[in-house]
Amino acid sequence: MTDITITNGTIKLAVSVHGPNRAPNVLCLHGISGSRDTWYETVDRLRDRFRVWTLDFRGHGYSDRAQRYLVEDYTSDAQAVLGHIGQPTIVVGHSLGGIVAVRLAQYTNKNVRAAFLEDPPMYLNEKAEWDKTILSRAFPILRAQQIKMQDAGADFKTFLEFATNSLAIQGGVIGDHQTQRHLDSNGSALQRNDPNCWEPALNMSMLGAMDTSLVLKVPVKLLQADHSLGPALLAGHELRFKKSNPAAEVVTYAGAPHRIHATAATEGRFLDDLDAFVTQHAVT
Numbered sequence: 001m002t003d004i005t006i007t008n009g010t011i012k013l014a015v016s017v018h019g020p021n022r023a024p025n026v027l028c029l030h031g032i033s034g035s036r037d038t039w040y041e042t043v044d045r046l047r048d049r050f051r052v053w054t055l056d057f058r059g060h061g062y063s064d065r066a067q068r069y070l071v072e073d074y075t076s077d078a079q080a081v082l083g084h085i086g087q088p089t090i091v092v093g094h095s096l097g098g099i100v101a102v103r104l105a106q107y108t109n110k111n112v113r114a115a116f117l118e119d120p121p122m123y124l125n126e127k128a129e130w131d132k133t134i135l136s137r138a139f140p141i142l143r144a145q146q147i148k149m150q151d152a153g154a155d156f157k158t159f160l161e162f163a164t165n166s167l168a169i170q171g172g173v174i175g176d177h178q179t180q181r182h183l184d185s186n187g188s189a190l191q192r193n194d195p196n197c198w199e200p201a202l203n204m205s206m207l208g209a210m211d212t213s214l215v216l217k218v219p220v221k222l223l224q225a226d227h228s229l230g231p232a233l234l235a236g237h238e239l240r241f242k243k244s245n246p247a248a249e250v251v252t253y254a255g256a257p258h259r260i261h262a263t264a265a266t267e268g269r270f271l272d273d274l275d276a277f278v279t280q281h282a283v284t
Contacts, residue, residue, distance in 0.1 A: 001043075008080035014062035015081055018043045019051040024282035025089040027053045029078060029097025031259075032197055033142060035061030035189040038262060040181060042092070045271050050278060053089075055081050057096070059194035069197045071096075071207050075103045088113040090278050094261060095119060095232055099207065105216040114219040114281035116274055119258050121232035122241060125207035129237075134169060134230035135201075135258075143198040146190050160187035169230045169257055182262040213244050220248040221277050223270070229257040 002017045016036055026046060028039040036054035043052045056063040057074050066073065078100050082089055090113050093101035098120025105115040124130045149158055163186035164175035175183060200206035224238050225231035233241075238250045251273070256266040 006080050006084050008058075008077050011058050011064045011066055011077070013058065013064070013077055013080060014056040015084075016043075016054045017051065018054075019047040019049075021051065023049060023051040024278070025053065025085050025087055026050045026278055027055065027078065027081060027085070027089050027091050029055060029091065029093040029100050030057065030060065031095030031097055032201060033186075033189060033193065034094070035185065035192065037061070037185050037188070038094070038182070039092075040185070041267065041271065042261065042274065045275060046278065050282070053081060053085065059197045061189065061192055065194045065196075069194075069200050070205065071099055071103060071210055075100050078104060082109070082111040085111065087111065090114045090116065090281055092116045092274065092278075093118065093120065095121060095258065096206075099210075102212075102216065103210065105218045105220065106211075106214040108217055112218055114277070115216060115221075116277050117220065117222040118260055118270070119223060119225045119232050121207075122212050123234070123237050124232065125204055125210065125212075127204060129234060130204055132234055133232065135232060138230075139198055139202055142190075143195055143202070146193070146198075147195045149190070150195065154191075156187060156191055159191040160184065163187040163190060170255075177257075177263055177265070178259075179264055179267075185262075212240075216245050216248065219281055220245060221273070222248055222250045223256075223260055223273070224250065224252040225256045225258050225260055226254055227252070229255070232258055 004015050006013045006015050030038050036056045039054045046052050057077050058066040091101040098117040101115045104112050130136050164183050165173050168174045168177050224233045227235040253260055260266050261270045
């Protein structure tokens with residue numbers, strides 16, 4: 001692994017690079033409450049055959065904080081990394097990262113080869129749809145608790161305990177459904193990330209004027225969380241997506257909450273599906 005810094009305007013972005021120099025490229029993009037180390041297991045699966053890049057978006061992990069956190073800003077962060085890579089790249093995105101991958105794939109870009117989307121909040125700039133989600137209720141709680149702990153100078157153990165003992169939509173607490181490695185990642189992200197990142201999601205300005213009806217111009221596989229377990233891509237949204245993108249492969253994961261890749265019960269299937277997709281669409 002090599003850690004590098006890529007500059008996007010005045011913002012310094014933290015990026016990790018794994019794998020052989022001349023292998024096909026994969027760029028992994030995390031969600032709004034995460035960081036690049038959420039992809040540790042993905043990297044471990046692919047690193048022998050692919051050059052895997054993981055990015056901390058602005059305001060997350062070890063990247064600089066910023067004045068604005070809209071989808072076009074996050075997309076510009078990903079574009080800065082793609083420009084640095086300078087070769088066709090398969091983009092993998094969870095949640096916010098999935099929306100950024102959608103944006104990248106909506107326009108002709110020689111550096112985007114294919115897109116693997118994990119439960120992206122495609123239509124949550126519509127208030128009626130946003131209000132249906134568990135995210136609309138969970139995000140204010142997460143933001144308030146994060147601010148409280150950060151303002152108090154809480155240590156990592158405090159953030160980890162919060163990440164572990166928060167209620168899970170499957171029942172019990174998050175710690176019942178995620179490995180310790182993912183729990184550590186969640187706690188670290190909450191300790192480091194800028195709480196201001198939540199605000200555009202809460203006031204529904206994050207997606208802005210994004211046109212969700214545009215056809216994606218590359219091969220796409222979209223994973224949707226279980227309809228009953230708090231997906232960001234709500235029941236019926238997969239039909240809207242398929243109407244605009246009839247060639248896309250869409251799979252609903254039974255038993256999977258929003259963080260499909262970080263849930264113990266579904267992580268193995270996620271890695272198998274991702275591995276098959278990137279192998280199919282790899283370019284050397």
